[in-house]
Amino acid sequence: MNQPSENRTASGASANQRPNSELDQEPATTNQRARRSLRFGLMELLLLTAVAATWLPVLIAQRQIAELEVDIQTLQPLTTDLIVMDEQKLNIREVSSISSNIKSWKYYGPPNADLELRFATDGINNYSFPADYEAVPLPEGRHAIHLKEVNDTEGYHRELYIDKEMVIEQHHPLDALARFGSSIRSDVSEQSEEYSIAEPLKLRDQRYSNKHPLKVYTSFDLPVHHDKKGNFLWISPRSIVPEPAPKLTVIEHDSQLTTFGHRQGIRVRRTNQTKVAGLIDIQPSISSVLGDQDRRDYYRLGISVRPILESDSRPAIPEQQPNTEVPERPGMPISYRDTITLPNGPDALMKNGRVTENTINEAGDQMRLFAHYPRFASGAQPIVEILFDAAHPNRIGFLPHAASGSEHMKACQFVTQFDARFLWRKIEMQPGKDTGPDVTQETLASVSLSQLYPQIDLTKFADPNGVAESDAPDPTPFPWQPISLDRLPRFESPNNLADRFKMSLMTDVPDSSQLKFPAGLADWLKYEGVPNRQVWWLPAEQDAAGTPITVEVRATSLFPTTKIPLVGGPAIGNVRITVPMPAAEPIWLEIVAEQPLEL
Amino acid sequence: MFRKHSPLRIVLITISAVGIACTLYYNEERNQLRGTLTELQKQVGVWKVEDESKVVIARIPVAKDAIPPGVGKCHLWQYRIHLPAKYAPCVSSTSGLVKANAPGGQGSQNTGMSGQIAEPEQKLATVALIETDDQWKFYFRVGGNSSSASMPPDFSIERLGDFVVEPVVSGNEIGAFDADEAICLFRIRENEMATDGRGNIIKDLYAGCTAYIFSEDQQDAFTEWSQGQRNSMKETLQ
Numbered sequence: 001m002n003q004p005s006e007n008r009t010a011s012g013a014s015a016n017q018r019p020n021s022e023l024d025q026e027p028a029t030t031n032q033r034a035r036r037s038l039r040f041g042l043m044e045l046l047l048l049t050a051v052a053a054t055w056l057p058v059l060i061a062q063r064q065i066a067e068l069e070v071d072i073q074t075l076q077p078l079t080t081d082l083i084v085m086d087e088q089k090l091n092i093r094e095v096s097s098i099s100s101n102i103k104s105w106k107y108y109g110p111p112n113a114d115l116e117l118r119f120a121t122d123g124i125n126n127y128s129f130p131a132d133y134e135a136v137p138l139p140e141g142r143h144a145i146h147l148k149e150v151n152d153t154e155g156y157h158r159e160l161y162i163d164k165e166m167v168i169e170q171h172h173p174l175d176a177l178a179r180f181g182s183s184i185r186s187d188v189s190e191q192s193e194e195y196s197i198a199e200p201l202k203l204r205d206q207r208y209s210n211k212h213p214l215k216v217y218t219s220f221d222l223p224v225h226h227d228k229k230g231n232f233l234w235i236s237p238r239s240i241v242p243e244p245a246p247k248l249t250v251i252e253h254d255s256q257l258t259t260f261g262h263r264q265g266i267r268v269r270r271t272n273q274t275k276v277a278g279l280i281d282i283q284p285s286i287s288s289v290l291g292d293q294d295r296r297d298y299y300r301l302g303i304s305v306r307p308i309l310e311s312d313s314r315p316a317i318p319e320q321q322p323n324t325e326v327p328e329r330p331g332m333p334i335s336y337r338d339t340i341t342l343p344n345g346p347d348a349l350m351k352n353g354r355v356t357e358n359t360i361n362e363a364g365d366q367m368r369l370f371a372h373y374p375r376f377a378s379g380a381q382p383i384v385e386i387l388f389d390a391a392h393p394n395r396i397g398f399l400p401h402a403a404s405g406s407e408h409m410k411a412c413q414f415v416t417q418f419d420a421r422f423l424w425r426k427i428e429m430q431p432g433k434d435t436g437p438d439v440t441q442e443t444l445a446s447v448s449l450s451q452l453y454p455q456i457d458l459t460k461f462a463d464p465n466g467v468a469e470s471d472a473p474d475p476t477p478f479p480w481q482p483i484s485l486d487r488l489p490r491f492e493s494p495n496n497l498a499d500r501f502k503m504s505l506m507t508d509v510p511d512s513s514q515l516k517f518p519a520g521l522a523d524w525l526k527y528e529g530v531p532n533r534q535v536w537w538l539p540a541e542q543d544a545a546g547t548p549i550t551v552e553v554r555a556t557s558l559f560p561t562t563k564i565p566l567v568g569g570p571a572i573g574n575v576r577i578t579v580p581m582p583a584a585e586p587i588w589l590e591i592v593a594e595q596p597l598e599l
Numbered sequence: 600m601f602r603k604h605s606p607l608r609i610v611l612i613t614i615s616a617v618g619i620a621c622t623l624y625y626n627e628e629r630n631q632l633r634g635t636l637t638e639l640q641k642q643v644g645v646w647k648v649e650d651e652s653k654v655v656i657a658r659i660p661v662a663k664d665a666i667p668p669g670v671g672k673c674h675l676w677q678y679r680i681h682l683p684a685k686y687a688p689c690v691s692s693t694s695g696l697v698k699a700n701a702p703g704g705q706g707s708q709n710t711g712m713s714g715q716i717a718e719p720e721q722k723l724a725t726v727a728l729i730e731t732d733d734q735w736k737f738y739f740r741v742g743g744n745s746s747s748a749s750m751p752p753d754f755s756i757e758r759l760g761d762f763v764v765e766p767v768v769s770g771n772e773i774g775a776f777d778a779d780e781a782i783c784l785f786r787i788r789e790n791e792m793a794t795d796g797r798g799n800i801i802k803d804l805y806a807g808c809t810a811y812i813f814s815e816d817q818q819d820a821f822t823e824w825s826q827g828q829r830n831s832m833k834e835t836l837q
Binding site for chain 2: 047051072078159
């Protein structure tokens with residue numbers, strides 16, 4: 001109780017001393033004040049008790065709340081109750097279903113949230129929510145959503161209920177959703193949780209695996225960037241309209257693999273994992289090779305680009321050139337770029353090049369990039385412009401250019417590789433000369449290899465099962481066989497573009513699953529997909545001088561890169577298109593299924 | 600005068616005031632959660648697992664809204680199951696012809712497993728018989744693991760009283776089982792043994808369905824038992 005007077009005394013002393021030694025005494029005065037301020041008395045003790053009394057219940061309550069939350073989380077999935085935690089948000093939980101073909105959710109929707117319940121069975125991809133969907137307004141308040149799936153002999157039936165009222169009913173024919181298992185994801189669990197009303201919320205993202213088109217009891221998954229079928233149910237603000245997924249894309253799958261081209265069509269693959277470099281690595285659209293397994297370290301189909309100088313008798317082969325950067329992987333490394341000119345600076349040193357979304361035009365329907373080759377020993381240095389047109393998802397275009405400083409090229413050859421695994425054995429041609437531009441499918445005829453090589457007995461080359469006879473002669477290389485453009489059907493092009501010749505290679509194997517491949521044949525050489533065609537669309541007029549494009553094919557009796565005879569005898573092993581330089585119009589390659597299936 | 604403005608007091612008073620506010624806030628939250636828990640317990644029952652190493656099962660009353668729209672005739676049983684730590688739930692169901700006191704039989708058999716659980720868990724088990732397009736289907740689900748099968752075409756469950764219905768526990772019973780037991784969660788079968796197409800009795804087999812749960816490490820014993828090769832496991836149904 002004497003503290004106040006002591007304080008006053010001390011305070012007065014300090015005041016008296018200040019005029020004489022103000023500088024020396026000031027710090028001591030401050031410390032004294034601080035000590036007085038922190039002095040602990042009865043009142044402080046009472047207040048401290050009050051602090052403990054007010055905070056202890058908080059600590060106890062927090063501990064009990066944690067225990068209660070665990071208990072609630074344990075029990076909630078056992079019940080059908082929805083716990084509404086925030087009435088300004090969307091509160092929702094999944095409810096355990098009584099059967100595997102009915103999924104149920106309970107939700108609370110805040111007033112005036114303007115939400116929709118949306119449902120789609122197609123166009124499910126990783127880019128955005130499906131653009132094609134059915135929707136109903138989501139009632140506010142507490143309600144239940146039920147999705148019922150019934151698959152029977154008549155097809156696939158989907159019924160969507162809000163409470164007891166059916167709001168969406170869909171029936172799909174049996175072949176529309178040909179499925180074989182599925183993967184399921186959801187943003188919603190069996191615990192009641194609150195979600196923003198400004199963002200879409202996935203209730204069910206079920207994506208079907210596809211049945212193998214030829215093999216029974218076998219399924220396959222479409223690539224992640226592909227549209228899939230399934231059941232996609234979500235809640236969305238009505239104002240949000242999903243963006244359609246792009247038709248043309250650049251996808252960096254990982255540090256070793258990038259692909260570019262049609263999202264759901266033909267693409268170019270850039271990887272260092274193939275055993276040889278120097279080829280443009282063509283990945284046909286999934287629908288064109290449906291059932292064939294992709295192996296990232298092997299080419300499905302490759303294009304070898306070979307420049308020809310005036311003095312060349314034999315053009316250099318890029319895939320056979322030594323690789324100075326990676327000696328164990330022969331072949332010229334191709335650098336894919338956005339631009340025809342290489343940038344200055346460090347970017348120019350990038351081994352694999354760089355391809356970005358800048359290669360796609362603003363409308364998103366055209367894509368062009370450039371394959372830069374190192375300088376060949378001859379001094380030639382080609383650059384191949386690679387083109388994609390969204391209107392033709394199975395086609396890829398090539399337009400050769402000369403890099404600045406390149407020796408003058410007379411022509412550029414495009415030679416296909418690994419064709420033999422597809423067992424293309426016929427070429428579609430016109431039966432006679434000059435049937436004119438009005439060509440119809442009915443007037444075309446299939447020309448077989450034996451007609452192309454009348455001087456060679458093809459039957460002597462291999463057993464139909466692909467097993468060479470022990471006394472079979474060593475296969476000699478087949479000569480290149482020119483294909484006269486006059487024999488190819490000619491198509492008029494719209495929009496004043498040059499007319500085009502069309503060359504189609506066809507297979508005689510209707511069902512590759514019935515083939516018996518020879519023992520020891522590597523899996524990557526076994527084509528087990530749907531029958532398809534290799535088609536070339538070639539401009540009828542190439543350069544100002546009127547030099548025509550030339551087309552040749554060469555048969556082979558062996559599986560590519562092996563000495564194993566082809567199943568069923570020789571097939572076309574390579575196609576060679578020689579494009580006079582400078583080229584003005586691109587040539588287009590198309591791999592297309594004989595009977596495309598809807599995926 | 601300055602004692603009234605002591606910073607320490609001001610701090611303590613402020614902390615107390617905040618504490619009072621927090622106490623009110625957390626009490627309110629606790630009360631809400633207690634109310635929620637009470638509501639949930641009303642539906643699934645209040646029970647304490649005495650022995651955490653056992654599989655404990657209790658019947659749950661079926662909620663009014665448990666049967667969704669689009670479902671016709673339906674019989675439904677639901678159980679709350681406590682599974683001990685390190686239990687690897689494996690569910691097996693048979694529909695068609697079943698035995699009266701063992702798993703297996705003739706018809707559709709489904710087995711599913713969902714991996715070992717690290718900590719004790721409680722799961723909801725649902726057994727449903729649903730009529731769809733004049734045919735009864737049998738659904739069995741434990742947690743996220745489910746199976747379904749069609750019952751024989753002439754198997755119609757209009758009145759449960761016409762059948763032998765054997766749930767693992769009835770009413771308010773709570774069953775506790777060792778973790779190495781195969782537990783028959785549910786069996787429904789006809790009273791009389793099934794007959795073949797010529798009217799001959801098929802010995803020890805009845806039209807119906809069964810649903811079992813056991814830990815995956817007992818799968819070999821369970822398989823042998825269901826094949827009638829071994830009697831190391833016994834029926835849990837009394």
